[in-house]
Amino acid sequence: MAEPLVNDYSPVLSWLPPSADWNDRFRLLGETAEEDTWRALVGLANSRLDSLATMRLDRRRGKLFPAAPSTGLSAKPLRLAVLSSSTADHLLASLRVGALRRNMWADVHVGDYGQYRREIMDPSSGLHQFKPTAVLFAFDAPHLLGGLNADAPDLDAIADDIAQLWDQVRAAFGCSVIQQSILGTYPSQFGSNEHRLPNSKSHLVRKLNLLLRERADAGGVDMLDLDPWVARDGMRAWYDPMLWLKAKQEVHHIAAPLYGDLVARLLAAQLGRSFKCLVLDLDNTLWGGVIGDDGLEGIVLGQGSPRGEAHIAFQQYAQSLTRRGIILAVCSKNDMANALEPFEKHPEMVLKRDDIACFVANWQDKAGNLRSIAQQLNIGTDALVFADDNPAEREIVRQNLPEVAVPELPEDPGLYAACVAEGGYFEGLRLTDEDLERARQYQDNLKRETLKASATDIEGYLRSLEMQMRWRPFDKVGLARIVQLINKTNQFNLTTRRITDEAAGALIGDPRALTLQIRLVDRFGDNGIIAIVTGKLDDAGDLTIDTWLMSCRVLGRQAEEATLNLIVAEARRMGARRLIGDYIPTAKNGMVKEHYPRLGFAPLGDNAEGGTRWELPLDGAEAKPTFITLTQE
Amino acid sequence: MDRQEILLKLTDLFREIFDDSSIVLTEATTAEDVYGWDSLNHVAIVVQTERRFGVKFQTSEIEELKNVGDFILLIEKKLKEKAA
Numbered sequence: 001m002a003e004p005l006v007n008d009y010s011p012v013l014s015w016l017p018p019s020a021d022w023n024d025r026f027r028l029l030g031e032t033a034e035e036d037t038w039r040a041l042v043g044l045a046n047s048r049l050d051s052l053a054t055m056r057l058d059r060r061r062g063k064l065f066p067a068a069p070s071t072g073l074s075a076k077p078l079r080l081a082v083l084s085s086s087t088a089d090h091l092l093a094s095l096r097v098g099a100l101r102r103n104m105w106a107d108v109h110v111g112d113y114g115q116y117r118r119e120i121m122d123p124s125s126g127l128h129q130f131k132p133t134a135v136l137f138a139f140d141a142p143h144l145l146g147g148l149n150a151d152a153p154d155l156d157a158i159a160d161d162i163a164q165l166w167d168q169v170r171a172a173f174g175c176s177v178i179q180q181s182i183l184g185t186y187p188s189q190f191g192s193n194e195h196r197l198p199n200s201k202s203h204l205v206r207k208l209n210l211l212l213r214e215r216a217d218a219g220g221v222d223m224l225d226l227d228p229w230v231a232r233d234g235m236r237a238w239y240d241p242m243l244w245l246k247a248k249q250e251v252h253h254i255a256a257p258l259y260g261d262l263v264a265r266l267l268a269a270q271l272g273r274s275f276k277c278l279v280l281d282l283d284n285t286l287w288g289g290v291i292g293d294d295g296l297e298g299i300v301l302g303q304g305s306p307r308g309e310a311h312i313a314f315q316q317y318a319q320s321l322t323r324r325g326i327i328l329a330v331c332s333k334n335d336m337a338n339a340l341e342p343f344e345k346h347p348e349m350v351l352k353r354d355d356i357a358c359f360v361a362n363w364q365d366k367a368g369n370l371r372s373i374a375q376q377l378n379i380g381t382d383a384l385v386f387a388d389d390n391p392a393e394r395e396i397v398r399q400n401l402p403e404v405a406v407p408e409l410p411e412d413p414g415l416y417a418a419c420v421a422e423g424g425y426f427e428g429l430r431l432t433d434e435d436l437e438r439a440r441q442y443q444d445n446l447k448r449e450t451l452k453a454s455a456t457d458i459e460g461y462l463r464s465l466e467m468q469m470r471w472r473p474f475d476k477v478g479l480a481r482i483v484q485l486i487n488k489t490n491q492f493n494l495t496t497r498r499i500t501d502e503a504a505g506a507l508i509g510d511p512r513a514l515t516l517q518i519r520l521v522d523r524f525g526d527n528g529i530i531a532i533v534t535g536k537l538d539d540a541g542d543l544t545i546d547t548w549l550m551s552c553r554v555l556g557r558q559a560e561e562a563t564l565n566l567i568v569a570e571a572r573r574m575g576a577r578r579l580i581g582d583y584i585p586t587a588k589n590g591m592v593k594e595h596y597p598r599l600g601f602a603p604l605g606d607n608a609e610g611g612t613r614w615e616l617p618l619d620g621a622e623a624k625p626t627f628i629t630l631t632q633e
Numbered sequence: 634m635d636r637q638e639i640l641l642k643l644t645d646l647f648r649e650i651f652d653d654s655s656i657v658l659t660e661a662t663t664a665e666d667v668y669g670w671d672s673l674n675h676v677a678i679v680v681q682t683e684r685r686f687g688v689k690f691q692t693s694e695i696e697e698l699k700n701v702g703d704f705i706l707l708i709e710k711k712l713k714e715k716a717a
Contacts (some may be wrong), residue, residue: 050684051681052646052650055650059652089673090676243680247672253681254684
């Protein structure tokens with residue numbers, strides 16, 4: 001009898017579609033303009049690639065784009081350094097292709113194996129010349145803990161030592177840091193109760209991983225956790241003793257594409273490029289059968305049948321995502337009344353109408369509907385994940401909106417949740433209060449929309465919202481959120497000036513600086529921070545507004561006018577005689593081009609940054625009428 | 634599968650690995666003849682050969698692979714073992 005092949009286990013990119021015409025598309029690469037070539041490469045990377053196809057694609061990427069493509073095509077180029085105690089060269093192609101899959105161009109540096117300390121210490125090393133934007137540490141267990149019979153190591157000292165390396169690279173490069181969990185490659189010596197054997201190396205690996213997690217949490221480092229994947233595929237698929245003995249390669253070649261993807265999703269998350277919204281089809285996705293044909297009693301959902309329970313499990317998974325800040329939407333080919341019926345009447349439905357921030361059911365094409373969902377939610381289509389059981393719908397969306405992630409749901413609904421989860425679309429780094437609040441905020445918005453639809457006039461609607469603007473100057477507590485907003489707001493942002501933690505902190509308590517963080521609360525709930533303003537007062541009595549940004553979700557509610565009233569009041573208190581405001585155009589902030597004239601500012605001509613400058617004398621400036629009350633917190 | 638067929642399949646595989654359609658293998662081809670066939674890529678070639686032919690080599694057998702002819706001999710032997 002033939003012995004089983006290691007290759008029978010395979011760590012595949014299970015959520016990506018196998019591509020029948022991959023070879024044909026690969027052959028055509030490079031025969032188009034730069035922009036189309038890059039898009040084609042990204043498209044090819046978004047297929048279920050094995051290690052060989054990954055290698056091929058990476059070589060071709062290197063030939064076609066030896067340097068990063070022109071700006072606008074992809075994200076900011078990444079420079080990832082891999083500092084490893086064993087051989088990592090065979091993983092580089094997968095790391096670059098993982099980045100490519102997320103529309104990122106990555107340059108990857110790998111030190112000589114085991115030389116990471118010298119590379120960090122020596123300012124003339126390749127690492128220092130490379131100037132990484134991210135560093136991945138990957139250590140093998142024997143390197144840290146010694147051979148099976150080595151003396152018991154001091155795990156705390158080992159973890160402290162690794163944490164020190166993190167600090168060193170961050171101090172040197174200001175880079176982000178990823179720490180790979182240690183793979184438990186030692187053979188078992190004691191069995192299921194391995195932990196009862198003093199100095200069992202395989203047990204020590206588990207303990208060390210726990211210590212590393214604690215230190216990573218405390219130190220703002222992100223873990224690359226391989227254990228769940230090793231559990232999925234089997235250690236024999238991830239680690240082959242033959243490859244270790246022959247080449248000191250710890251991660252198996254066939255697991256490399258998955259490894260690369262796991263790192264790339266962390267890198268994308270660090271850049272704020274994780275997906276934000278899961279868009280769900282209904283028929284045969286959330287329940288079995290077709291609601292329009294089978295009716296409420298005919299659809300398969302709930303206890304009693306494995307298939308009905310499978311759909312329940314998927315709904316539960318989707319609902320769990322809302323609890324951590326992921327938005328849910330529905331995109332279904334159905335009559336609205338039919339589509340809503342199970343949400344309103346089916347006793348076994350887990351998801352309720354309230355869980356869905358945007359509900360679209362009509363007979364138009366899904367690509368168009370997805371665009372409209374993104375617009376209504378005020379996010380990009382590149383933040384959408386679209387889950388649909390129908391391969392034809394999936395294909396149409398992939399063709400028309402390649403930036404939308406479309407997991408290749410398997411035929412069995414029992415595997416839907418695992419498929420979406422394995423895609424890692426919603427890779428999280430840390431949970432913010434905003435994340436926990438997000439689902440509720442969208443539900444509140446829904447109630448506002450309902451009220452708006454029922455209100456006969458806009459004034460009556462605004463009055464009935466009972467809006468309160470609660471504001472306070474910058475403070476330490478709010479600083480992280482303030483910096484996050486300043487650095488990510490693109491649309492309602494007059495100057496798009498970015499800021500560092502240090503610079504924002506320096507404004508706190510500066511008597512010449514105007515700093516405002518503004519929340520909007522109404523009868524349906526707290527909208528969170530919806531505006532940030534900074535300004536600087538000079539000796540002539542001019543208060544120049546450096547930053548004025550607002551959240552798009554409160555537009556049309558007089559928040560701009562109320563914010564101006566607040567700025568005027570605070571500027572007067574500081575002794576200013578005039579407000580100066582600049583508009584600096586970018587590709588994304590066209591919506592605020594007329595912001596200052598709309599608020600009654602007079603033109604002062606062009607500014608040095610290609611935009612316009614505006615003034616508002618405070619002498620005689622009257623407060624704009626609004627239905628918003630101002631309260632200092 | 635005869636030696637000629639194995640050689641052709643290996644040639645295809647090398648062309649894919651190195652993204653170089655001009656590669657032509659003979660039984661006498663060694664690492665020095667193929668640009669990029671270094672000790673690092675040697676392991677990749679071994680792993681991909683195993684996958685392409687559905688066979689698994691022993692650690693000791695890999696040591697002896699010096700040229701394409703050695704690869705072919707080993708693949709042939711493994712395929713016969715598998716068929717038996």
